[in-house]
Amino acid sequence: SQTIHQWPATLVQPVGSPLSLECTVEGTSNPNLYWYRQAAGRGLQLLFYSVGIGQISSEVPQNLSASRPQDRQFILSSKKLLLSDSGFYLCAWSDGNYGYTFGSGTRLTVV
Amino acid sequence: GQNIDQPTEMTATEGAIVQINCTYQTSGFNGLFWYQQHAGEAPTFLSYNVLDGLEEKGRFSSFLSRSKGYSYLLLKELQMKDSASYLCAFQSGGSYIPTFGRGTSLIVHP
Numbered sequence: 001s002q003t004i005h006q007w008p009a010t011l012v013q014p015v016g017s018p019l020s021l022e023c024t025v026e027g028t029s030n031p032n033l034y035w036y037r038q039a040a041g042r043g044l045q046l047l048f049y050s051v052g053i054g055q056i057s058s059e060v061p062q063n064l065s066a067s068r069p070q071d072r073q074f075i076l077s078s079k080k081l082l083l084s085d086s087g088f089y090l091c092a093w094s095d096g097n098y099g100y101t102f103g104s105g106t107r108l109t110v111v
Numbered sequence: 112g113q114n115i116d117q118p119t120e121m122t123a124t125e126g127a128i129v130q131i132n133c134t135y136q137t138s139g140f141n142g143l144f145w146y147q148q149h150a151g152e153a154p155t156f157l158s159y160n161v162l163d164g165l166e167e168k169g170r171f172s173s174f175l176s177r178s179k180g181y182s183y184l185l186l187k188e189l190q191m192k193d194s195a196s197y198l199c200a201f202q203s204g205g206s207y208i209p210t211f212g213r214g215t216s217l218i219v220h221p
Contacts, residue, residue, distance in 0.1 A: 032207045034208075042213065043198075043211055043212065043213035043214055044154075044198070044211040046208060049207060049208060051207055059208075088151075090153055090154075094207070094209075096207060099144060099156050099159055100144070100156070100200075100209055101156065102153040102154050102155070103153060104152075104153050105152070105153045107151070
């Protein structure tokens with residue numbers, strides 16, 4: 001069966017520090033991968049999606065970037081965090097046909 | 112363009128039935144999803160409709176009318192643990208990207 005792992009669960013980072021969130025999927029090949037952010041009380045905002053290794057599409061211009069170095073690995077990064085980057089970050093995968101499965105999420109607080 | 116709308120908040124009584132509506136607009140359609148999200152947790156999949164009609168799964172049912180761009184999630188025999196946000200999302204034909212609504216916060220009280 002397919003599983004998705006996301007870490008860390010919580011993170012407190014100072015303004016201006018770098019960020020690296022990792023997401024891996026097991027039990028499937030060539031998944032579509034997504035990074036979402038959810039601010040408190042808000043909906044899901046799509047940040048990046050990837051349909052294959054090295055293929056990244058950005059939905060929202062900002063100081064975040066994403067990379068897919070391996071088929072089942074998706075990384076969200078920032079060189080310098082802003083206060084506005086605080087939120088709940090969710091990785092998700094899909095086989096393109098049926099539903100989206102989310103990771104457990106990372107609660108990021110930028111202080 | 113694409114748009115999706117659902118109520119922001121609903122309240123209901125334990126043991127009752129509640130219907131959460133969702134309307135959407137898209138030029139192409141390839142399925143509608145409902146997710147449940149408890150506070151501080153990730154969304155979990157509830158249902159998927161691609162054809163018109165009602166899909167029943169235990170206490171939860173989901174309905175779709177493609178011609179009306181309309182779906183609803185029906186929750187029966189409400190329990191306190193059903194208090195959560197319910198997200199409606201559709202997938203456009205040929206797109207890998209789901210469009211999510213803002214979610215409906217359901218509060219179940221005794």
